[in-house]
Amino acid sequence: MTQLDLSISLDDVTFAFLDVETTGLSPQYGDRVCEIAVVCSRTDLIQATYATLVNPERKISPGASAVNGLRDEDVRDAPRFAKIVEPLGEMFRAAVIVCHNAPFDLGFVSSEMQRAGKSFRAPTTIDTLVLARTNYRFRSNSLSNIARTLQIPTPDAHRALGDVMTTRAVLTRFIEDFWKAGRRTLGELLELQGGDSFVATTSTVEPLPPEIAEALSSGKRLFLVYVDAHGEKSERWVTPQKIIGAEDSLALVAHCHLRDERRQFRLDRIVKMEVESQ
Numbered sequence: 001m002t003q004l005d006l007s008i009s010l011d012d013v014t015f016a017f018l019d020v021e022t023t024g025l026s027p028q029y030g031d032r033v034c035e036i037a038v039v040c041s042r043t044d045l046i047q048a049t050y051a052t053l054v055n056p057e058r059k060i061s062p063g064a065s066a067v068n069g070l071r072d073e074d075v076r077d078a079p080r081f082a083k084i085v086e087p088l089g090e091m092f093r094a095a096v097i098v099c100h101n102a103p104f105d106l107g108f109v110s111s112e113m114q115r116a117g118k119s120f121r122a123p124t125t126i127d128t129l130v131l132a133r134t135n136y137r138f139r140s141n142s143l144s145n146i147a148r149t150l151q152i153p154t155p156d157a158h159r160a161l162g163d164v165m166t167t168r169a170v171l172t173r174f175i176e177d178f179w180k181a182g183r184r185t186l187g188e189l190l191e192l193q194g195g196d197s198f199v200a201t202t203s204t205v206e207p208l209p210p211e212i213a214e215a216l217s218s219g220k221r222l223f224l225v226y227v228d229a230h231g232e233k234s235e236r237w238v239t240p241q242k243i244i245g246a247e248d249s250l251a252l253v254a255h256c257h258l259r260d261e262r263r264q265f266r267l268d269r270i271v272k273m274e275v276e277s278q
Contacts, residue, residue: 004096004124006187010175013186014047016040016095019163020105021068024061024268025209026250027111032056034075035068037160038091043172050091051161053078061268062227068158082116092123096186100143100167101210102127128170129210130193139277141210146170208243211273212252215240222254225272226265233271
């Protein structure tokens, strides 16, 4: 892995913007990548694009399908992850990886690399979610809300290439702000997010969706759209308490304000979630 010069100007950095769509939220419980996109770019020029569906070798959960719109038949004839390791390696080489919620995307990539028998250690990583949390005060730090606030179009939201292009546009706007404040090097950008965003790709800590992590840390409520075991969809406000293992998935334990009782919600059945604004 190439050692990057932290004094390099941000104008000269090659960023590899990465996003994955998955069968669910938990690689620890067997969820897999079903779509991946990487765009290599400098601040003003896209250099290369790689995007493909991936056969996850398991079913896509109802919650994931409701968000990304992918069905099992869409990915049945797609290549397995082991077949795309080499082109991904080329995209990552000598680049700074950029994700929105890096532990999630890189956690899945790391898991897939291990399945394919390949060692993987993420290069230097920038996380636009962390940059948003530490340098801005958005109502919500979800990618869609940040883009909406900054008036950035979001075509093909919740598909890998669409979210990659949105992340690129968000980082470009952030860099414009940082540049005006005199923070113009890669090292200074890393300082603004508190260091390298993703260090331990082999960590056993399960990366949480940013909305759940924010609600747990702040005590705010979450608005959920949830699909139960019978396929029935419901909407409710909950106050999250903790995450637990549940059968072959993870579950959110929360006080449900609709039923006024403590309930468990499988993460793979959550279709939508938003943190309350106040």
